[in-house]
Amino acid sequence: MTAALMIPELGHLALILALCLxxxxxxxxxxxxxxxxxQWMGLAQPAxxxxxxxxxxxxxxxxxxxxxxxxxxAYVANNSNSALPWYYKFSAVWGAHEGSLLLWAxxxxxxxxxxxxxxxxxPEVMLARVLAVMGMISVGFLLFLIVTSNPFERLxxxxxxxxxxxxxxxxxxxxxEGTPVECLQKSPSGDPVAYLIRGAxxxxxREDSGRVMVxxx
Numbered sequence: 001m002t003a004a005l006m007i008p009e010l011g012h013l014a015l016i017l018a019l020c021l022x023x024x025x026x027x028x029x030x031x032x033x034x035x036x037x038x039q040w041m042g043l044a045q046p047a048x049x050x051x052x053x054x055x056x057x058x059x060x061x062x063x064x065x066x067x068x069x070x071x072x073x074a075y076v077a078n079n080s081n082s083a084l085p086w087y088y089k090f091s092a093v094w095g096a097h098e099g100s101l102l103l104w105a106x107x108x109x110x111x112x113x114x115x116x117x118x119x120x121x122x123p124e125v126m127l128a129r130v131l132a133v134m135g136m137i138s139v140g141f142l143l144f145l146i147v148t149s150n151p152f153e154r155l156x157x158x159x160x161x162x163x164x165x166x167x168x169x170x171x172x173x174x175x176x177e178g179t180p181v182e183c184l185q186k187s188p189s190g191d192p193v194a195y196l197i198r199g200a201x202x203x204x205x206r207e208d209s210g211r212v213m214v215x216x217x
Contacts, residue, residue, distance in 0.1 A: 008073050011061025012152040015102075018054035018109070019142040021047045025112075025135030029128035041124055044131035045116040051138060052113035055106045062102060062151055063093050072159035075099060075151045081163040098151035105141045112138065 025047035032040025062075075066089045071077040079092045079099070094103040112134045119127055145151075182196040192203040 005070075005072075007061050007064050008070065008152040008154070011058045011065075012146075012150065014054040014058040014061065015142065015146055015150075015152075018051045018058065018105075019139065019146060021051040021054065022135050022138040022142055025051060026132050026139050027135075029135075030132040033125045033128045033132075038124065041128035044128045044135075047135065048109075048112045048116040048131055051135075052106075052109040055102075055109040059093075059102055059106050062099060063090065065152075066090065066093050069163070071161070071163050072155055073151075074153045074155050077155060077160050077163045079163070098145070098149045101141070101145045101149050102151055105138065105145060108134070108138055108141060 025044055028040045029042075029044035029047075032038070032043070064070075065073045065076050066080050067086065069076070069080070069082045069089075075096065075098050079096045080089050084092070092099070094100045112131065115127075115134065116131060119130070122130070184194040184196050184201065186193050190206075192205045194201055194203050
């Protein structure tokens with residue numbers, strides 16, 4: 001297995017390291033604030049920086065898996081395919097449960113990083129306690145993500161040749177430019193009309209179809 005094919009494993013490892021740093025951030029600074037130990041309180045900021053770095057790297061690894069059409073990753077196979085333009089593949093990174101949880105964990109890590117950077121004027125004890133509480137929240141997020149919603153789960157050795165498609169919730173006609181619409185059949189009375197839209201057959205009555213705006217290029 002080449003180094004490129006190991007990128008999802010690196011992303012998973014980064015998630016585990018982020019969890020370890022979150023545990024450190026949630027416990028040692030709080031104990032340090034209680035004991036008045038400045039060294040332990042001082043661990044809060046580097047732990048927050050490291051956690052954010054690991055989450056950003058993990059998110060980048062998942063993005064790479066989508067862009068490279070790595071369908072051995074179950075989350076990629078279930079939410080993308082090789083025919084999608086790059087911008088749809090990118091949006092699919094957080095388009096379903098596992099990826100959106102990773103994005104939320106990354107956002108939380110970003111806020112924690114910002115607090116660690118821009119709140120240095122706070123008393124050391126208060127900053128240690130604030131970052132410890134944010135670390136506790138991150139521990140919950142990351143535990144749930146790793147244990148129940150791992151976005152890097154593999155389908156090996158039986159990985160599909162291509163993926164399914166975007167999350168159906170994102171397949172709205174108004175959201176996807178260039179969606180083909182094919183008229184399949186009319187009822188004997190002429191209303192409703194059946195249309196084929198992205199693999200789904202939809203029957204629209206004339207009063208409803210009149211509200212649909214179609215742009216011809």
